Amino acid sequence: xxxxxxxxxxxxxxxxxxxxxxxxxxxxxxxxxxxxxxxxxxxxxxxxxxxxxxxxxxxxxxxxxxxxxxxxxxxxxxxxxxxxxxxxxxxxxxxxxxxxxxxxxxxxxxxxxxxxxxxxxxxxxxxxxxxxxxxxxxxxxxxxxxxxxxxxxxxxxxxxxxxxxxxxxxxxxxxxxxxxxxxxxxxxxxxxxxxxxxxxxxxxxxxxxxxxxxxxxxxxxxxxxxxxxxxxxxxxxx
Numbered sequence: 001x002x003x004x005x006x007x008x009x010x011x012x013x014x015x016x017x018x019x020x021x022x023x024x025x026x027x028x029x030x031x032x033x034x035x036x037x038x039x040x041x042x043x044x045x046x047x048x049x050x051x052x053x054x055x056x057x058x059x060x061x062x063x064x065x066x067x068x069x070x071x072x073x074x075x076x077x078x079x080x081x082x083x084x085x086x087x088x089x090x091x092x093x094x095x096x097x098x099x100x101x102x103x104x105x106x107x108x109x110x111x112x113x114x115x116x117x118x119x120x121x122x123x124x125x126x127x128x129x130x131x132x133x134x135x136x137x138x139x140x141x142x143x144x145x146x147x148x149x150x151x152x153x154x155x156x157x158x159x160x161x162x163x164x165x166x167x168x169x170x171x172x173x174x175x176x177x178x179x180x181x182x183x184x185x186x187x188x189x190x191x192x193x194x195x196x197x198x199x200x201x202x203x204x205x206x207x208x209x210x211x212x213x214x215x216x217x218x219x220x221x222x223x224x225x226x227x228x229x230x231x232x233x234x235x236x237x238x
Contacts, residue, residue, distance in 0.1 A: 001092035003027065004037040006047065009092060010054040026050050043083055043091040044074055056093045059114045061228040062086070063210070063238050066109040067217035072097040079103060082111065085218055098122060099207075102186055107132070107204030108212045108238075110228070117225065121207065121232060124182045128232065129162060131179045131206035132188050136197040139173035140166065148195040154184055159191060177205075208232035 001009070007018035007027065019037040021027055027034055028048040029041060041047060047054050064082065066072070071079045074096050083091050095111040098118035112118055121128045140148075151160030159182070167175040180187055192199045205212050210231040215221070215238050223231075230236060 001041050001088050002037065003029065003034060003039040003041050003047075006041045006056075006092055007049065007054065009056040009058070009089075010047075010049075011057050012049050012054055021049060041092060043094050056113075058093055059117075059225060060090060060093050060095050060112055061114065061117070061223045061225055062090070062095060062111040062220045063215070063223060063228065063231075064109045064111060064220035065212060065215035065217050065238075066101050066106055066204075068104055068106050071103050072100040072109065082109065085220070086111075090222070099183065100185075101202075101204055102189070105202040105204065106217060107202075108207050108210065109204070110207065111220075114225070117229075122183075127181070128208040129179050129181050129206075130183060130204060131163075131177060133167065133203045133205050134176050134178060134188055134192060134199045135171075135201035136174045136176065136192065137200055138197065139171075140176060140195075140197065141173075144195055144197075148191060152191055152194040154187065154190055154194075157184065159184055159187055161191065209235040211235075211237050213237040 003022060004015045004018040007013060008015045022037045023035055025033050026049060029045050066082055071081045073081045074083050075081060082097055093113055095113045098110040098112050099122055101109055120126055149164050151158050161178050162181050163179040165177050167177055169175040178188055188202060189199050221238055
């Protein structure tokens, strides 16, 4: 986003008056005075006006179907990141992923610039469970299911799925649904490995009561706080 438009989005001034502030040397980006109103501001940039940090005031709540091959970050040296899938006006609002899916995983992802909201859906005490669908490399039997349901020791902590079942989907016996509460790093993949499997495909299907049904990979919708809160805690589809 252009610097003058960014300042306007922050409520500092209108675009025309923002240009005057910039040309007067009152605006810095990443510690440098910028005199060009059309200077391009990136989401991760630090912008100061008269020595005070400014950022867009609009709170954003995006629900995305994250595709495979994209990293849950605002920047990465080697791979494309989820914010790259957003238009410039949303990137300028400094949204970031609330929670993570690894590069090769896909499915429901929430992006926001509301830190309190992000914490409300990430912290285990909030009781926001996540449901995944995993395609295993080989068929799973009842004995292996029971072993997995008993949980595993991961990084000094006991990780136990809240629910685990086989899905009626081809290839038969290889798709499982798993619900977790805490969300340790790569928890589903690690548990699958400890149970004797590798995961060939991993989809996050549900966050709380919000279920992925219609969004295609890479698509997102922009919701209000009340809309996303209602869908997560009371139920809804995207």
